[in-house]
Amino acid sequence: MIQGNKFRQAGPTLNAVAALMGDDLRIVNDIIRRRMQSEVALIPTLAGHLIDSGGKRLRPMLTLACARLVGYEGTLHHSLAAAIEFLHSATLLHDDVVDGSSLRRGRKTANLVWGNRATIFVGDFLLSQSFELMIETQSSRAIELLSRATTKMVRGEIDQLGAARRLASNEADYYGVINAKTADLFAVACRMAAVIAGENERREAALDSYGRNIGIAFQLVDDAIDYTSSDAAMGKAAGDDFREGKVTLPVILSYRDGDPQVRRFWQDVISGRTPADEAALEHALHLLETRGAIAETLARARCHAEAAKKAIQYFPDSDLKTALMEAADFSVSRTC
């Protein structure tokens, strides 16, 4: 909790990027809205429930901003940005379909309102719309990059399912999962801008690194605030990952450096042998604080945000570059 509040005071936002990207963002939002339409009313209703619910449009915004940064003057970035938002939204819908009782308290997920099947198929619809959008660009390298990132992202989700309730996962496994599950898509969102602009490999790699580091930072913060946020801030209860037996970095750090008693505690709750109830969560939070595991997770996120900024430092100075630097800071300033 302490760490979360401290970062909140830093206060960078996405406003600067959003302001600079105004027209492009409007075009992308129009594409998104148009592609969500269907004579099948359930599609715009269910998809809109998620897509219009105040998402930050972070990934498409990065595509748009990076395209501008490299001086791209075409229109393919609009379709690709929309494709990326659809992809991301599809994963969110599929992620919300849970086994048994809902784990997202305080938030009406699509599956609670419309049921599992409808939520899955609307997710599939968004996924296939995403592919149609990609394909329409006819940029074979962008299509290839994005479709591979999709496969990798899904593989990451499945890998994480396997990692749940297994404390054998180490740091390297964890970074593997968050790269596949989150950071690769951020990386591709940025790299694609260089691809469609016909930029050289060095600039492609720079944007890839910028996006990847933001993605990693983003996920690290996500995993930290899952333990520290309050219901009010996040619209869900703290400790969801804990209850699901997810092995995230804070847990890995506390387990790795813990004495036998600490290790046994984590083994028991992660494996599900002892219930992950409120008392267990209290104890978990105590152990994480003793180890400084949340603070270290957030500190690592800050390092990745710095790496992201460094990756684009050789681009000429501009308001946009400054805004992209701020976007990197934003990725570690979130408290929810």
Next chain:
Amino acid sequence: MIQGNKFRQAGPTLNAVAALMGDDLRIVNDIIRRRMQSEVALIPTLAGHLIDSGGKRLRPMLTLACARLVGYEGTLHHSLAAAIEFLHSATLLHDDVVDGSSLRRGRKTANLVWGNRATIFVGDFLLSQSFELMIETQSSRAIELLSRATTKMVRGEIDQLGAARRLASNEADYYGVINAKTADLFAVACRMAAVIAGENERREAALDSYGRNIGIAFQLVDDAIDYTSSDAAMGKAAGDDFREGKVTLPVILSYRDGDPQVRRFWQDVISGRTPADEAALEHALHLLETRGAIAETLARARCHAEAAKKAIQYFPDSDLKTALMEAADFSVSRTC
């Protein structure tokens, strides 16, 4: 039941096509197996549970056979056939994730063994592998056709969810749904063979019609045998559609031509106002038999099988053409 058995005696199989397509089928199976592999063990395990469970490979077989029929000599048909099987398998996995209690008795679906989330994400994995396979062919028209068919298929699934429990659906709606949900993919599976072979529009349309009519016939038979098959033959109980409130052709026919009492019965059970229990199913079967609704559904399926055969009649005679004619008959001879 009577009708089902009658058709069983006709006995056409897919053996002739399968025998003629032997090498091609082996190549496609190799692609499927290779693409299912992943260091994430859950993927081949869960996907293999479905894909290796004795599926007929009907859709990919049609692609292969049609490619041979038009004299195609390249290798793209292998990737496209595998893509189609992945697509179909992804839908099956997603279709198996149900709301609440399972409706597929007597059959261990993937979601029962591995849970909803794993099943959804492995479905997503197959979907994205399917797109990767399409994209690798670099045949932009085939990619476009197949990706549009995917979107349409998913839209059909969602449309059917909306149609469940609403007896307002008429015949036209029903044909719309089964075209989108089933027949379009069959049509594209066949049409693509002409596309990659660079055939003229007339031959493209002929193969499209062949596939579409087989698809419609296939779905009509599916909807008929859902009311007539036994647990033993189908691995699931008769009446699943009935219990789910699905408005299929047999129901539409009985409702449309029924007296007020018959109509009220269908309205009550389809809407869920009265329970779709065993007694209700008994009565439903009685009404369907009185109306001859199953017989008419199967008769229509036969018409579509004949239309499929007619669509390819102008192709030069060959063993393969004969086998494809038999495949059309097979689509209406299934009893499970």
